[in-house]
Amino acid sequence: xxxxxxxxxxxxxxxxxxxxxxxxxxxxxxxxxxxxxxxxxxxxxxxxxxxxxxxxxxxxxxxxxxxxxxxxxxxxxxxxxxxxxxxxxxxxxxxxxxxxxxxxxxxxxxxxxx
Amino acid sequence: xxxxxxxxxxxxxxxxxxxxxxxxxxxxxxxxxxxxxxxxxxxxxxxxxxxxxxxxxxxxxxxxxxxxxxxxxxxxxxxxxxxxxxxxxxxxxxxxxxxxxxxxxxxxxxxx
Numbered sequence: 001x002x003x004x005x006x007x008x009x010x011x012x013x014x015x016x017x018x019x020x021x022x023x024x025x026x027x028x029x030x031x032x033x034x035x036x037x038x039x040x041x042x043x044x045x046x047x048x049x050x051x052x053x054x055x056x057x058x059x060x061x062x063x064x065x066x067x068x069x070x071x072x073x074x075x076x077x078x079x080x081x082x083x084x085x086x087x088x089x090x091x092x093x094x095x096x097x098x099x100x101x102x103x104x105x106x107x108x109x110x111x112x113x114x
Numbered sequence: 115x116x117x118x119x120x121x122x123x124x125x126x127x128x129x130x131x132x133x134x135x136x137x138x139x140x141x142x143x144x145x146x147x148x149x150x151x152x153x154x155x156x157x158x159x160x161x162x163x164x165x166x167x168x169x170x171x172x173x174x175x176x177x178x179x180x181x182x183x184x185x186x187x188x189x190x191x192x193x194x195x196x197x198x199x200x201x202x203x204x205x206x207x208x209x210x211x212x213x214x215x216x217x218x219x220x221x222x223x224x225x226x
Contacts, residue, residue: 031212041218042118042201042216042217042218042219043158043201043216044216045213045214045215048213092157092158096212101146101148101160101163102160103160103214105157105158105159106157107156107157108157
């Protein structure tokens with residue numbers, strides 16, 4: 001199993017600013033992902049964080065808006081840039097161990113943009 | 115058609131009831147299937163994988179019908195602690211191209 005922590009757990013930010021969310025896994029994971037979950041909605045994959053290279057973004061998400069880093073097998077960051085109220089959401093980090101079937105999730109970062 | 119579609123719910127059942135959730139997926143090439151559980155204001159956690167032959171884990175039974183692209187979850191003798199949102203999850207990609215797609219979830223409330 002893997003235990004995933006995220007910082008901050010929540011934040012209230014002004015529009016136009018940026019927030020970086022950190023994700024730490026207690027063991028090495030092959031794959032790391034970032035999701036967004038808006039109230040009453042399902043999880044939407046933002047991108048797959050690739051170690052040592054650029055993340056792979058899903059349709060509708062771009063690097064300039066959501067830059068991602070993954071310097072090693074246990075850590076990743078997601079930045080939400082130039083925020084607007086529409087970015088208010090819960091952002092979840094997730095990891096998958098090699099050969100594993102279960103994708104583990106962090107507790108999420110609850111972001112409110114005013 | 116949505117990639118993963120679930121019963122809209124919500125479901126309100128008494129303790130001890132049997133409740134079934136249904137889910138359909140659009141991509142016939144989907145590789146693997148799961149039910150995740152998400153408690154209020156918590157992260158999703160794997161409840162069980164779904165295998166072609168069907169599988170059971172205690173009070174929970176999952177079924178997969180590839181021909182109909184349909185997945186189900188049956189909960190027997192429901193407990194108060196079963197109250198949560200149940201997410202149908204499909205891995206649309208195979209091999210190293212791994213990607214989970216989540217349904218919107220079905221909210222279950224088990225009442226005393």
